[in-house]
Amino acid sequence: MSGVGSTEPQGHAGLAGVSRTKAERAQQLLSLADDELILGWRDSEWTGIAPTLEEDVAFSSIAQNEIGHARALYELAAVELGTDADALAFDRAPDDYRCAPLVELHLLEWAHTIARRYLYEEADRVRIEALMRSDDTELAGLAAKIDREETYHRLHAELWAARLRDEPRFRSAVEELWPYALGVLEPELRPELARRVGLEVVPAQERGAHTPELAELWDEMTEVRRSIPGAQW
Amino acid sequence: MIFEVFRQEKKGQAFAHAGSVEAPDAAFADAWAREQYGRRGESEALWLVPRTSIHAITEWADEFDLKYRRVDGYSIKSRLAEARERASAKSSGA
Numbered sequence: 440m441s442g443v444g445s446t447e448p449q450g451h452a453g454l455a456g457v458s459r460t461k462a463e464r465a466q467q468l469l470s471l472a473d474d475e476l477i478l479g480w481r482d483s484e485w486t487g488i489a490p491t492l493e494e495d496v497a498f499s500s501i502a503q504n505e506i507g508h509a510r511a512l513y514e515l516a517a518v519e520l521g522t523d524a525d526a527l528a529f530d531r532a533p534d535d536y537r538c539a540p541l542v543e544l545h546l547l548e549w550a551h552t553i554a555r556r557y558l559y560e561e562a563d564r565v566r567i568e569a570l571m572r573s574d575d576t577e578l579a580g581l582a583a584k585i586d587r588e589e590t591y592h593r594l595h596a597e598l599w600a601a602r603l604r605d606e607p608r609f610r611s612a613v614e615e616l617w618p619y620a621l622g623v624l625e626p627e628l629r630p631e632l633a634r635r636v637g638l639e640v641v642p643a644q645e646r647g648a649h650t651p652e653l654a655e656l657w658d659e660m661t662e663v664r665r666s667i668p669g670a671q672w
Numbered sequence: 673m674i675f676e677v678f679r680q681e682k683k684g685q686a687f688a689h690a691g692s693v694e695a696p697d698a699a700f701a702d703a704w705a706r707e708q709y710g711r712r713g714e715s716e717a718l719w720l721v722p723r724t725s726i727h728a729i730t731e732w733a734d735e736f737d738l739k740y741r742r743v744d745g746y747s748i749k750s751r752l753a754e755a756r757e758r759a760s761a762k763s764s765g766a
Contacts, residue, residue: 493693493700497707595703602696 464575465519466537469527470646471566472512473538474623476528477653478559479505480660481542482552490549501556501592508585515577529664533649533657540644541619543653553599554612558620558636560596563589565631566624619644675701676726678719679709687719698722 459467482502489495513524520527541559546552567589570582603609613636620636621629621643633640663672675698679690690709695701701720709715 491694493695493704493708497704500707500711591703591706595707598699598703602700 459575461519465516468512468516468519468578470537470539472509472516472527473536474542474559474563475505475512476509477536477538477656478542478555479503479509480656481545482556484545485552497595501595504588504592508588511581511585515581525664529661533654536649536653536657537646538649538653539619539623539646540648540650541616541623543650543656544616544619545652545655548612550603550606550608551612551616553596553603554609554616555619557596557600558613558616559623560589560593561635562620562623562632564593565628565635569628614638618642622646673697673701674723675705675720676723677705677709678721679715680717680719681715683716685716687717690718692723693720 479502482498482505485495486499486502487495489498509528510524513527517523517527541555541562544551544555546555567582567586571579571586573579573582600609617636617638618641621632621640622645624632626643629640629643673695675693675695677690677693678687680687693701693705693708695704698720705718705720709718
């Protein structure tokens with residue numbers, strides 16, 4: 440493996456380590472959940488304005504599915520952290536979110552949006568496959584469940600990628616977003632993603648630092664929740 | 673391309689026309705129809721048929737007024753009632 444800084448001794452992305460502490464497990468779950476929530480939110484911004492009516496319905500439906508995956512992951516994390524899924528989704532400060540910069544970007548153009556959807560699906564597939572082999576049987580089970588739904592997301596993303604492959608706007612969007620896509624994965628999984636997408640591993644836009652776009656999204660996403668603290672909706 | 677979508681709600685039921693999907697090819701029609709007609713588990717199966725594959729019949733020749741071939745306007749209500757009466761009279765009289 441020639442991954443950037445792949446120093447993890449265990450094979451499964453540092454995801455499956457049996458010696459993981461509860462806090463480490465919670466952080467891992469939050470990374471996964473935050474990716475799904477924030478991308479679901481971003482993609483739902485296309486509801487009503489996607490290129491065709493059919494794509495509008497499909498894209499919105501996929502966005503909702505991602506938010507559903509986020510909820511299931513937050514519920515696992517909530518048990519670990521003694522809280523609930525809504526509190527994890529909405530009550531943390533923007534800097535406490537663990538999502539990758541890829542999902543935060545506010546993309547107002549379809550070529551970039553579909554390039555992100557495609558790259559995210561490919562990265563997520565590599566990650567889910569690793570999780571399904573994980574020693575964490577609860578998370579492995581959830582990953583398998585998520586994987587069954589992702590099959591249709593991939594079908595959709597790969598159709599678009601195949602159709603737009605020779606479009607310069609799409610190609611440049613993929614290249615522009617590539618370092619961000621690598622940042623979705625732990626370093627040891629990146630060569631596999633590069634192989635599947637047909638690009639070289641380059642320095643990644645790493646998880647941890649946030650883009651300014653996240654704070655804007657957070658402001659809008661949590662507005663109702665913050666308007667009446669503690670209310671049940 | 674426009675695909676007409678036929679939906680089967682439960683196993684064994686007849687497929688009914690549900691609407692259509694406009695897509696560049698069959699693969700996109702597949703992806704979009706799944707989301708549009710099946711995302712809530714409301715369909716057991718879908719049939720996607722290119723609209724151009726449908727042979728439609730909308731013209732009917734009726735030059736010679738073939739009404740006499742139809743049974744409407746020929747009332748059998750009163751004759752049915754009579755028959756029922758006869759039958760009940762027979763069974764009660766026996």
